[in-house]
Amino acid sequence: PHTVRTNLFTAERNRPETLARDLNAPEHPIKSVEDMVEMMKSMGVDMETTSPEEVAEFCVSELEKGSYWINPYNEKSEGAFKERVESILSRSDLGIPNIF
DSSP, rough: OOEEEGGGGGGGGGGGGGGGGOTTTTOOOOHHHHHHHHHHHHOOOOOEEEHHHHHHHHHHEEEHHTTOOOOOOOHHHHHHHHHHHHHHHOOOOOOOOOOO
């Protein structure tokens, strides 16, 4: 239910040369999930993370049960999700959810 600890921030390593990053572009300050956790901590936010293994176990379990929606319960995420759905149904603007 939290940010998954993956190598997403190093995905550039998989880019083909034809799509290489512009060497003149500014460096992104976040290079890993750990960097993001530290940045959030410096802003007073305790950011929780989830391991890829935990996500895989949950997904397999839900698939074996025949679940259509695979979405672990998390109170903050649940509130943000409800706000999003209500915004879509009412065709209203949606603010930035606080899911941390």
